Amino acid sequence: MSYPIKLSPQLKTKSGKDITIGIGTGTQWKRPIDKLEGKNYSEELVNQLLFALDSGFNHIDTAEVYETQPAVGEAIKRTKIPREDLFITSKYNGGFLTFKAQSKSGKESVDKALRELGTDYIDLFLIHSPFFTTELSHGHTLEDIWKDLIEAKKEGKIREIGISNAAIPHLERLFAVSPGKEFYPKVNQIEFHAFLQNQSKDIVKYSQDHNILVEAFSPLSPITRAENKALNPFLKELSTEYKKTEAQILLRYILQRGVLPITTSANKDRIKQSLDLYDFELSDKEVEEIEKIGKENPFRAFFHEAFKNL
Template sequence: MSPSKPVEPFGTKLTTKSGNPVYLGTGSGTKWQKIKKARDASLKDTLVDELVDNLVLSVKNGFRHLDTAEIYTTHPEIAEAIKKSGVPREDLFITTKYNPGVDIKPASHKSGAESVDAALKELDVDYIDLFLVHFPFFNDEYSHGQSLEKVWADLIQAKKDGKVRYIGGSNFAIEHLKQVSAIAGGDPNYSAQVNQIEFHPYLQDQSEGIRDYAKENGVLLEAYGPLSPLFRIIDDDGNEVVDHPLKPVIPKLAEKYGKTSAQILLRYTLQKGLLPITTSSQSERQKEALAVYEFALEDDDVKLIDDVGSQFHFRGFFKNLYHTKD
């Protein structure tokens, strides 16, 4: 059996500044954000050494794509890890994200331009490889009068000024991709080149038609949460779902290919045309994640994951914000 196509992500072909292709990324998100928040107030302005060490280990094991966001408050740890890694800046690919304001927490900065400049300072770099709008939801109370139009115009200017290399969105639906494309006058260099979305077999389209639209319009999709079927799944009533359809399927595929369950799902994500963002603090698992480029799933097995996954629905983030049949 031949592997499914595409075996690599469709859309924008990201490279480091030195010209190397960009592979799957390692995140410094929700887990670390919670750890920082839970620390004693006296430690507020100190680094989380555990995160720095984890990032340095990731780079040592081969990761070059580091994903963060201003809402995670992990820019200082990324900066320290870059210095300690010993890898030239131009060989690393750094992603961060503008926070428009969420729940009861206001936007981190008063404009997209201010956000870019603050990130450059906090990351202690001369440029950011990929700058995303974390989500396209703005409101009068928390967004400091900003809108997607205003922030996108700032990102276009930041790219023209050489402060960022690629711009894009996260959690964008088709309407948002069309909106920023219109702001850019249809110029693909200043439209969303990337859209980072929640993706796994239980959520194969975060918003209706997003994968097909991205493929047709050359937008690279990055996938966060690609390993969700391997972790605790909580339903809308707060109850853990113990028996879900893929629970027995993924281990059987792992045995068939001589890989781990995580490798099966990461490889599945790649073969669906998305670039995975994952994370682990264990050295061996980091190496295993990067090894997903060394094998391929058969067509029938990709279809099996598709079909079984479609029997169950799970959305971990941004529930009730899309016009879906959740």
């Protein structure tokens, strides 16, 4: 039996296929230049991406700050899957704390991504974080960068635009400078897992109420990052009941919350397992118990200071 998940909105590839959960290429894949054997990408990452695509993924998540766009571009070039059947996400880096923006504008960031990805369009382009200052971003505000992304969308360089790590005030700022609802954020990618059910106050419900798809990064934090393993006994119980791994239980929980996970692994078995989420369904009571344990054991992996008053 198949248990489909309804996401709102349901993003699609250019050819009209529903997108899978995302395969991430985050900071764990950054490699020093001297480790890349004269290339500007990691061959290990390219092979991992090709395996993920062959296994059924069609959604790859990268970012300017990860420095993995060239590896994603190489995977796009080598795969036999048509470009229009893939969904590629990248992100503008505006800087954070003392780290400055890598590009001098949103336009430059988009054009750099197109060049490094070797493609003439990007399916989804996000502002990686709203927590940058004009000193870090070469003089640009959040609104300035959003206007750059709007122009890139109008020009056909980007199919959909969105943001990552946005709280409600950030989304409201983007609404205010958008020339129509078709230019509102389509995605808000946030840290989301059982131990952090709202990265900022009411953000999941607010995003979903405004037809913004919530994507989850670090979805497996309760078993991979958090020192507190309070959820583990219940996950083991569910794992035995459903004959699924604990990671699959957590990913299924996130999907049932109407949130799309972005996950990653260098392990081929785990990559395959990450897509095997649609032949079982957690009961409402089981979802509630996961959330109850999670709320009793809060954990945040990223942006601790940035969200103190949000």
